[in-house]
Amino acid sequence: MIEIKKTYKNYVGGKYVRSESGKTFTLSLKNDSFEVPLTSKKDIRDAVTASKKGFQNWSHISPYTKTQILYRLSEMIEGNKDSYIELLILGGSTRNQAKKDIETAIKNIVWYAGFADKWEQVAGNLNPVNGEYFNISHQNPIGVVFSLNADNNSLASLLNSILQPLTVGCSVISFSEESSIVALKFAEDINNSDFPDGSLNILSGQFENVYEDISKHVEINLVSINKEVPTEILTKIQENASNSVKRIIYMPSMDGISSVLPFLETKTVWHPKGT
Amino acid sequence: MVNWEYSESIESQDIVSIKDKYQNFVNGKFQQPNSKKYIDTISPSSEEFLSKIVISNEKDVDKAVESAQMGFEKWTNTTPYERSKYLFKLARLIQERSREFAVLESLDGGKPIKESRDFDLPQVAANFFYFAGWADKIDLSWGAKSLKPYGVVGQIIPWNFPLLMLAWKVAPALATGNTVVLKPAETTSLTALLFAELCEQAGIPDGVVNIITGDGTTGSLIVNHKDINKIAFTGSTQVGKLIQKSLAGRDVGLTLELGGKAANIVYEDAAIDQAVEGVVNGIFFNQGHVCCAGSRLLLQESIHDEFITKLEKRMQTLRVGNPLDKNTDIGAVNSKEQLNKIEELVNEGVSDGGKIFQTECELPGNGFWFKPTLFTDVQPSYSIAREEIFGPVLTTLTFRTPQEAIEIANNTEYGLSAGVWTEKGSKILWTADKLEAGVVWANTFNKFDPASPFGGYKESGFGREGGRHGLLSYLKAES
Numbered sequence: 146m147i148e149i150k151k152t153y154k155n156y157v158g159g160k161y162v163r164s165e166s167g168k169t170f171t172l173s174l175k176n177d178s179f180e181v182p183l184t185s186k187k188d189i190r191d192a193v194t195a196s197k198k199g200f201q202n203w204s205h206i207s208p209y210t211k212t213q214i215l216y217r218l219s220e221m222i223e224g225n226k227d228s229y230i231e232l233l234i235l236g237g238s239t240r241n242q243a244k245k246d247i248e249t250a251i252k253n254i255v256w257y258a259g260f261a262d263k264w265e266q267v268a269g270n271l272n273p274v275n276g277e278y279f280n281i282s283h284q285n286p287i288g289v290v291f292s293l294n295a296d297n298n299s300l301a302s303l304l305n306s307i308l309q310p311l312t313v314g315c316s317v318i319s320f321s322e323e324s325s326i327v328a329l330k331f332a333e334d335i336n337n338s339d340f341p342d343g344s345l346n347i348l349s350g351q352f353e354n355v356y357e358d359i360s361k362h363v364e365i366n367l368v369s370i371n372k373e374v375p376t377e378i379l380t381k382i383q384e385n386a387s388n389s390v391k392r393i394i395y396m397p398s399m400d401g402i403s404s405v406l407p408f409l410e411t412k413t414v415w416h417p418k419g420t
Numbered sequence: 421m422v423n424w425e426y427s428e429s430i431e432s433q434d435i436v437s438i439k440d441k442y443q444n445f446v447n448g449k450f451q452q453p454n455s456k457k458y459i460d461t462i463s464p465s466s467e468e469f470l471s472k473i474v475i476s477n478e479k480d481v482d483k484a485v486e487s488a489q490m491g492f493e494k495w496t497n498t499t500p501y502e503r504s505k506y507l508f509k510l511a512r513l514i515q516e517r518s519r520e521f522a523v524l525e526s527l528d529g530g531k532p533i534k535e536s537r538d539f540d541l542p543q544v545a546a547n548f549f550y551f552a553g554w555a556d557k558i559d560l561s562w563g564a565k566s567l568k569p570y571g572v573v574g575q576i577i578p579w580n581f582p583l584l585m586l587a588w589k590v591a592p593a594l595a596t597g598n599t600v601v602l603k604p605a606e607t608t609s610l611t612a613l614l615f616a617e618l619c620e621q622a623g624i625p626d627g628v629v630n631i632i633t634g635d636g637t638t639g640s641l642i643v644n645h646k647d648i649n650k651i652a653f654t655g656s657t658q659v660g661k662l663i664q665k666s667l668a669g670r671d672v673g674l675t676l677e678l679g680g681k682a683a684n685i686v687y688e689d690a691a692i693d694q695a696v697e698g699v700v701n702g703i704f705f706n707q708g709h710v711c712c713a714g715s716r717l718l719l720q721e722s723i724h725d726e727f728i729t730k731l732e733k734r735m736q737t738l739r740v741g742n743p744l745d746k747n748t749d750i751g752a753v754n755s756k757e758q759l760n761k762i763e764e765l766v767n768e769g770v771s772d773g774g775k776i777f778q779t780e781c782e783l784p785g786n787g788f789w790f791k792p793t794l795f796t797d798v799q800p801s802y803s804i805a806r807e808e809i810f811g812p813v814l815t816t817l818t819f820r821t822p823q824e825a826i827e828i829a830n831n832t833e834y835g836l837s838a839g840v841w842t843e844k845g846s847k848i849l850w851t852a853d854k855l856e857a858g859v860v861w862a863n864t865f866n867k868f869d870p871a872s873p874f875g876g877y878k879e880s881g882f883g884r885e886g887g888r889h890g891l892l893s894y895l896k897a898e899s
Contacts, residue, residue: 267563272887274869275546282873282889285856380669387664389833390657390676390879398897400566410835410877411889414852416862 155182156332158195159342174235181325184350186358196289199343200316208262214339215258221334236298249301257308277418284409286314288366295372296323306371310408316344325349360385367392429746431533436524441472445616447487448626454479464530465752465787476634481641484601484630488572491599491627500556507552509622514545526743528610530752544587550870551591567895569597570650574642578655579605580709588885596894599628606635675883675893679808680836683829684714688722690841702865708812712837717816753788762811769804826854835877839865
């Protein structure tokens with residue numbers, strides 16, 4: 146009997162889409178191969194447009210609701226655990242490694258779900274200024290984040306490159322190369338959760354085709370690079386970024402509060418007391 | 421008619437002694453630089469010669485960085501408690517010699533003594549006190565064990581608040597265990613060099629604080645030095661971008677505190693007289709040489725005429741003149757170069773079609789001066805409404821609805837500060853939430869405190885100075 150094979154597509158603005166270029170590239174896993182979208186420059190621009198809208202909606206959702214939406218994501222993955230495990234095994238993991246990877250991913254989602262309504266209390270504070278002023282520092286999400294995923298075919302790694310900006314209200318364009326199948330499958334669980342369209346977008350492709358554009362695009366506020374890239378490419382990205390003082394983070398910290406700080410802008414508000 | 425003229429009240433210059441020529445402060449002592457290139461530093465209010473400072477060259481920068489590397493070893497082996505005490509000691513010394521610093525600052529930079537004495541110097545001391553207390557509590561600051569000092573930090577500071585910017589840079593860097601190579605601006609190096617004397621006096625271990633003078637070429641040598649671990653820069657967005665570009669591909673930390681074009685929003689339900697005071701302070705403080713100056717006045721249409729009438733009347737009372745006169749509100753523009761830039765933008769504003777108001781006042785014959793200036797009938801596209809003028813020039817725009825005010829306020833690449841004036845609490849909170857700015861002053865403006873983080877969104881830079889958040893600019897997360 147002939148097997149029915151899934152067509153993997155990009156996930157942008159809450160919809161599954163092919164690359165507008167019509168191009169794909171082949172991902173060969175252990176004993177199977179897939180054609181996945183080869184994201185073009187135009188696809189990136191479309192994703193940014195969707196992400197800007199997604200940011201408006203996602204950033205204004207209350208922390209309490211964000212917690213529930215993120216928690217629902219863990220529920221979705223829990224329900225699909227077995228299919229993820231099979232996919233990771235296809236990508237070269239042992240059954241045990243695959244199982245552990247999914248458990249780690251779920252654990253991280255639950256951790257950040259519970260952080261969505263707490264990080265402001267940890268990252269912000271009243272400032273004891275000298276004078277009769279109320280003075281408070283709190284944070285806003287930085288905006289649209291482009292995140293380059295690692296190549297290790299791991300759901301846990303993918304989520305570690307997404308959860309920190311997402312938790313604080315940024316919208317994310319997640320870009321995968323070798324790990325694209327896991328990422329594009331994950332898009333289905335995003336779709337089944339309650340994220341606003343465009344708040345989390347999943348693309349597959351070759352980073353070398355798009356890094357010039359993403360580093361120059363003024364509406365991408367931060368680029369997070371979660372895999373090692375050649376120094377000349379990193380240099381080029383950072384040089385382009387300087388034209389709009391864009392923030393670039395390379396292999397960011399995963400340590401508690403410091404994991405979300407790069408995705409925040411601190412705003413300090415003053416008001417006189419008594420007059 | 422009552423005569424409101426003041427009698428002069430000139431602060432004596434006797435308290436300061438300025439050397440004919442200065443050396444760099446490296447490895448705990450003033451040392452003969454390798455560079456033979458010196459420039460004159462003058463008083464912008466009289467154009468009189470004050471002293472000569474060296475334009476440090478590559479060898480001078482090498483020496484300073486090497487000294488800071490050795491200093492870092494010593495500083496690392498100094499206990500946090502001891503580091504804290506050194507900073508407390510510096511804070512006290514600043515307080516004790518505060519008048520001397522204030523006079524020197526006004527002489528060298530042109531700002532009114534009223535401001536250097538009552539604002540800059542108290543803030544400088546407060547910064548050292550504040551960060552002194554953090555030095556032995558870094559572990560409590562962010563609850564993250566992986567936060568470590570960078571090592572050698574290159575610090576490049578501007579001429580608008582010379583000693584205060586030094587304090588904003590040096591105090592947190594030292595408190596977090598870094599050592600510094602600091603370069604003051606070439607027009608305002610004298611108070612930094614006097615501060616170096618204080619470091620000697622306080623017995624700060626050799627190499628922990630290094631101060632070298634120079635211009636942009638020296639700054640560039642610091643940025644591009646292979647052994648620098650972090651750069652902290654305050655200055656123009658243009659130079660900030662160049663620094664960010666220079667550091668591309670290198671493992672060097674960076675924080676940038678760049679330009680601004682702050683909107684100062686006045687709603688129709690504001691306390692108008694109070695708002696007029698705040699708007700005046702927002703733009704004319706320090707001759708408008710303030711990156712967070714409230715340079716775009718956003719008036720709700722219904723109060724435009726009344727507000728402008730009151731504002732012009734209030735502006736007319738501003739006293740422009742000798743910075744050392746205690747009555748002076750507005751001192752000298754910092755340099756000829758800056759005066760040219762202000763004049764150029766103002767002329768452009770007039771030819772674009774803006775309506776200009778300037779106060780009637782007599783300007784001194786020598787020195788660099790600019791009259792307090794207000795523009796009305798301005799379109800948002802005019803360069804006076806978009807570009808940072810960095811002078812005593814206020815540009816007025818109008819809006820009808822709060823939503824429109826936010827759109828105009830945020831319609832800029834900058835995002836350093838903003839002001840909002842209304843008597844309605846919920847409107848303040850709504851507006852503050854929507855403004856893309858690192859500092860929002862509500863029913864006040866241009867307030868600063870070492871405990872209060874300062875820094876911008878967007879092209880106004882990244883990183884914060886001051887407060888608990890300011891510590892992060894000098895700590896890196898090690899994974």
